Amino acid sequence: MNVGALPPARMRRLTDMTTFYAILMDGMIYASWLFLVAAGLTVIYGVMRILNMAHGSFYAIGAYSAASLVGWYFSSNGEANPYWSYAILVGCALLAGLVVGFVIEQGLLRFMYKRNELLMVIVTYALLLILEDATKLVFGVDPYFTYQPYSLLGRSMIGELAFANYDLALVGASVVVGGLCWFVLNRTHTGKVLRAVIHDREIAVAMGVNVRLMFAGTFIVGTTLGALAGALTAPSISVSPGIGVEVIVLAFAVVVVGGLGSIEGAVVGALLVGLTRSMAVHLAPEIELFVIYGVMSLVLAVRPQGLFGRTVARKI
Amino acid sequence: MTYIDRTGLWLIATAAILVAGAFVLPHWLTFILTLALAKALVVQGVVVQMRAGLVSFGQGLFFCVGGYAIGLGGNLLGIHDAFALLALGLVASVGLAAVIGLLMTRYRDIFFAMLSLALSMILFGVLVKSQTLGSTDGFNVHGVSYLGVTFDGANQKIAVYILTVVVSCACALFLYRSQHAGIGRVCEAIRENEIRVEYLGLSPRWILYAQYLVAAAVSALGGGLTALATGHIDPEMAFWTTSGEFVFIALLGGTMHVAAPFVAAVLFAFVRTYAIEFTPHTWQMILGLVLLGIIIFLPKGLWSLVSRNRRVKA
Amino acid sequence: MSTPILETKGLCRSFGAVIAAKDINVRIEAGEVVGVIGSNGAGKTTFINMVTGYLPPSSGDIRFEGHTLIGKAPRKIIRMGMARSFQVAQLFPELSVLENMLIALVAAESPRPSFLNPVSTPARLRQADEILTEFGVERFRDSLVSAVPQGARKLIDIAMALIGTPRMLLLDEPTSGVSVEEKFPLMDTVMRAVRHHGVTVLFVEHDMEIVERYVSRVLAFYSGEIISDGIPAQVFADNRVRELVIGHGHGAPASEKSRSKA
Numbered sequence: 001m002n003v004g005a006l007p008p009a010r011m012r013r014l015t016d017m018t019t020f021y022a023i024l025m026d027g028m029i030y031a032s033w034l035f036l037v038a039a040g041l042t043v044i045y046g047v048m049r050i051l052n053m054a055h056g057s058f059y060a061i062g063a064y065s066a067a068s069l070v071g072w073y074f075s076s077n078g079e080a081n082p083y084w085s086y087a088i089l090v091g092c093a094l095l096a097g098l099v100v101g102f103v104i105e106q107g108l109l110r111f112m113y114k115r116n117e118l119l120m121v122i123v124t125y126a127l128l129l130i131l132e133d134a135t136k137l138v139f140g141v142d143p144y145f146t147y148q149p150y151s152l153l154g155r156s157m158i159g160e161l162a163f164a165n166y167d168l169a170l171v172g173a174s175v176v177v178g179g180l181c182w183f184v185l186n187r188t189h190t191g192k193v194l195r196a197v198i199h200d201r202e203i204a205v206a207m208g209v210n211v212r213l214m215f216a217g218t219f220i221v222g223t224t225l226g227a228l229a230g231a232l233t234a235p236s237i238s239v240s241p242g243i244g245v246e247v248i249v250l251a252f253a254v255v256v257v258g259g260l261g262s263i264e265g266a267v268v269g270a271l272l273v274g275l276t277r278s279m280a281v282h283l284a285p286e287i288e289l290f291v292i293y294g295v296m297s298l299v300l301a302v303r304p305q306g307l308f309g310r311t312v313a314r315k316i
Numbered sequence: 317m318t319y320i321d322r323t324g325l326w327l328i329a330t331a332a333i334l335v336a337g338a339f340v341l342p343h344w345l346t347f348i349l350t351l352a353l354a355k356a357l358v359v360q361g362v363v364v365q366m367r368a369g370l371v372s373f374g375q376g377l378f379f380c381v382g383g384y385a386i387g388l389g390g391n392l393l394g395i396h397d398a399f400a401l402l403a404l405g406l407v408a409s410v411g412l413a414a415v416i417g418l419l420m421t422r423y424r425d426i427f428f429a430m431l432s433l434a435l436s437m438i439l440f441g442v443l444v445k446s447q448t449l450g451s452t453d454g455f456n457v458h459g460v461s462y463l464g465v466t467f468d469g470a471n472q473k474i475a476v477y478i479l480t481v482v483v484s485c486a487c488a489l490f491l492y493r494s495q496h497a498g499i500g501r502v503c504e505a506i507r508e509n510e511i512r513v514e515y516l517g518l519s520p521r522w523i524l525y526a527q528y529l530v531a532a533a534v535s536a537l538g539g540g541l542t543a544l545a546t547g548h549i550d551p552e553m554a555f556w557t558t559s560g561e562f563v564f565i566a567l568l569g570g571t572m573h574v575a576a577p578f579v580a581a582v583l584f585a586f587v588r589t590y591a592i593e594f595t596p597h598t599w600q601m602i603l604g605l606v607l608l609g610i611i612i613f614l615p616k617g618l619w620s621l622v623s624r625n626r627r628v629k630a
Numbered sequence: 631m632s633t634p635i636l637e638t639k640g641l642c643r644s645f646g647a648v649i650a651a652k653d654i655n656v657r658i659e660a661g662e663v664v665g666v667i668g669s670n671g672a673g674k675t676t677f678i679n680m681v682t683g684y685l686p687p688s689s690g691d692i693r694f695e696g697h698t699l700i701g702k703a704p705r706k707i708i709r710m711g712m713a714r715s716f717q718v719a720q721l722f723p724e725l726s727v728l729e730n731m732l733i734a735l736v737a738a739e740s741p742r743p744s745f746l747n748p749v750s751t752p753a754r755l756r757q758a759d760e761i762l763t764e765f766g767v768e769r770f771r772d773s774l775v776s777a778v779p780q781g782a783r784k785l786i787d788i789a790m791a792l793i794g795t796p797r798m799l800l801l802d803e804p805t806s807g808v809s810v811e812e813k814f815p816l817m818d819t820v821m822r823a824v825r826h827h828g829v830t831v832l833f834v835e836h837d838m839e840i841v842e843r844y845v846s847r848v849l850a851f852y853s854g855e856i857i858s859d860g861i862p863a864q865v866f867a868d869n870r871v872r873e874l875v876i877g878h879g880h881g882a883p884a885s886e887k888s889r890s891k892a
Contacts, residue, residue, distance in 0.1 A: 117426050
């Protein structure tokens, strides 16, 4: 799976210590990317109890719109300041997420909030199928390459290892996104209300919380986070059909490991999956894909609610 | 108590007509039917679990095991008989299910869906990275014989077609009986209220485990027949979108009647053939829209149209 | 002295800081009809849940006909000859009443349901119809459970529990959620069936009129302890019971109670 956030496996023989640093750094970079991808998914599940399969499509939409617009920016005005492309990346993601999230929530999901969780998985699966083709119709099936924002930042040496500065910036971006999510949830009034909804939807409704508004807002924020992850990834990959379908399963793995609906869980899940995968890439490349789902299955087997999840016993 | 009732006779009669069709129908048509029926067997596996309230987003796992058994049995073990190869897939698949079923039966709802998805993706990950298992491209299946007889090109296709019809009919008869036997009814009861099932003195886990094995068995047969028909296997069989397609067909047909998955799979195959030809980039969109339509307007699947009419007549 | 049908020794259970059972010692002989009273949160349902294996006790022993029930799953306990009903009827809502009965009949025959033998045989249909008639709910035979009124659902729930021919039946608030006019007919039906099958009964009940009319013995629970145990007249005369139990429960409408418990 080519997700690009990870530099290619190094060809030269490395000392043990260097391998260790490489695993650590690559793992951190990959984990940051995983967190960006999974954050929106876990936010939506936490508040709305919807395990959103279409999240992969939001990622793809973000990536496509960013790649096409940044590509157009560089090709149409060669004189322009290349650093504006970062603003375009982020701006694209925000706009795409806002529009797509709003349309889907208002046009479809709000009519289905009474349905059970499993059925909602299937509803969002239908959405994924629709959005996959919609993306193809809008952006075509040829891949987009938008390497400029990636190469513009250059590389730096950490010890004996070279890293793309863009990848390091990705770590920063994920810290910012995680920090913002945490701040909103724990330090603002809206966050307090959201936590009430997460804790007990019925009581929250009884206390006069406008759950419909909260749901709409949450879904749009979740969609935007997905689109942002796609937009930020776009410069380091070839944006082509199928990226959303690949990404969604990774995002599932992360949130399931951490505990569905928990931001802290997504952080820990991303780190666990990221570091394990990085270890596999460096030490035993043939089990790279295996380990991601292996970690997920193992955590589910031991702790089905995930590392940070809660269980509720049924009353009879 | 008769062992074959009216529905049973209908199934056998339909199978007989389909077998006779082998000598009349054009080859492209029998080929589409072969693939559709084989796929329907995997869908039966999904449906059996759906009746118990479980949605497997990873039935491709057993589909893939069944398919790879055909390829690997020939390449590595030197088995070339189609029946032996199908049996090999069946045993491998049920054996695997017997182990992971212990884990799977502890989960319900989205957790079952996610874990089944993860497990099939593990197999996908292993196959993609393993050179001996053919890596991303998979490999071709050839030199298969049928009880000592080998067929050339077109006749081989007819042989697989007839085999598929016969296996499908046998599975349908069994699944029909089990749906109306204790195990099938109790599965519905588990879907409705697992605690009450426990308080009737039954073990929901044991029943779900048994059905999990049945689902794995029919799915493996579907995978094996698909491999025999196309002569090719690749890791895509275990990729989650393949499993998603099985869930789609299961919802299309609904869980009410054993014939529904077959009808839905055939319908699916034909619509797909034309849709991909005329509008290659809207096929999935059509699927998605149809799926939403089913969820909103026909929650019991297309079969509810048929049975609703019948009830009105009666 | 003969072996009691149900005996608990030093039964304890707490949920965090809440003590739901504190050193409960009970001996119930075969043939008794025992009523359990107590205000909300006194530990009545917890007691039934522990006896039927839904909740493990923190400590203590439970014996059914001399065999311990500790560590046994509910289905094992059911197979030993115990049965229970639920405060909120636990049925299969999207199946018909008849199908609910048939499933209970199949379950009673064997713990391993058949893969091949059809469920609806003439014999089972006849049995199901007999039971539905015995409980006076035969007119709902072909309706979905979700379309059946509350009172009838409670009866169906109890009928299903009795299908396994248990020797002891635990009823969790059989009349909660049932209208005032329906509650006595319901209890008459249940008690007739229970006597017919020779089953020992223990039931949790808020309604003192019901308790007075049907039981031979009363256990009064208060915050996880049994504060009084004896014939109804004696228990109802107890000052602590009058102050702590009856003062709370008696006279409040049934619907309010069921809502606060749900």
